[in-house]
Amino acid sequence: MGNLILVRHGEPGLKPGDRLSGWIDIPLSRKGIEEALECATALANIEIDLAFASNLVRTQETLCIILSGQKKAGVFVHEETENEEGPERLEWYSYPDKLGKDLIPIYTTPALNERYYGKLQGRKKQKMEEKYGVENVSRWRWDFEPGPPEGESLKAVYERTVPFFRKKVMPVLEDGKNVLICAHQSSLRALVKYIEGISDEDIKEVRFSTGELAIYHFSEGKLVRENEELGPELKRNI
Ligand SMILES: O=C(O)[C@@H](CO)OP(=O)(O)O
Numbered sequence: 001m002g003n004l005i006l007v008r009h010g011e012p013g014l015k016p017g018d019r020l021s022g023w024i025d026i027p028l029s030r031k032g033i034e035e036a037l038e039c040a041t042a043l044a045n046i047e048i049d050l051a052f053a054s055n056l057v058r059t060q061e062t063l064c065i066i067l068s069g070q071k072k073a074g075v076f077v078h079e080e081t082e083n084e085e086g087p088e089r090l091e092w093y094s095y096p097d098k099l100g101k102d103l104i105p106i107y108t109t110p111a112l113n114e115r116y117y118g119k120l121q122g123r124k125k126q127k128m129e130e131k132y133g134v135e136n137v138s139r140w141r142w143d144f145e146p147g148p149p150e151g152e153s154l155k156a157v158y159e160r161t162v163p164f165f166r167k168k169v170m171p172v173l174e175d176g177k178n179v180l181i182c183a184h185q186s187s188l189r190a191l192v193k194y195i196e197g198i199s200d201e202d203i204k205e206v207r208f209s210t211g212e213l214a215i216y217h218f219s220e221g222k223l224v225r226e227n228e229e230l231g232p233e234l235k236r237n238i
Helices: 030-042 057-069 124-132 134-142 153-174 185-196
Strands: 003-006 050-055 072-074 105-107 179-183 213-219 222-225
Touching: 003 124, 003 185, 030 057, 050 057, 050 153, 057 072, 057 179, 072 124, 124 134, 153 185, 179 185, 185 213
Parallel strands: 003 179, 050 105, 050 179, 072 105
Antiparallel strands: 003 213, 213 222
């Protein structure tokens, strides 16, 4: 059985504490790049066989920086077109079965995207607290449900992230591959809720700081967290 490494992207240009980025596509800040480089060093001795990122550039940039610390190079995979009746099926070299053994296939998916923040998307957290109240903004950000007005709850993120994880990631872990997933605050909290069996109530306390790693190995058929336990004592996120 393989190891699973989860990592939240490095700090984006719009600091998570200032604005709620959601699906707004923001590159990493200098600090975010430094955080990704620290992750590359921390993971240099773990051979990564496969990697996943969201469709947002902050996770893809983080992932590429982390993989720069590996012996093998990461290559973005372009899956075969679903539409067999298309005018022609182009044979991309980056089809997973074509990639050489000395490359790390990187899959991107919207299933791992940060939540859509609806009316709060891209807005200053403080302004939203003034408008809707600190309590409401906190509940929308950290509770399992409800989510922000016209946005996704953590439950909604869970319902798109976990099925992807079970279908695309678990089989390769069970096949002995080491997998790295670079995602976002909400999509990682959804995955940790599923992997660690955390209740709808207790998930409120689980947070990932930018550049934070969660490393799991299999024990008696279950994924067990290796580094510090996630939970209330975790660094409070800004
Ligand atoms: O969208 C955001 O602002 C933050 C916090 O929710 O998420 P992430 O930085 O992990 O994408």
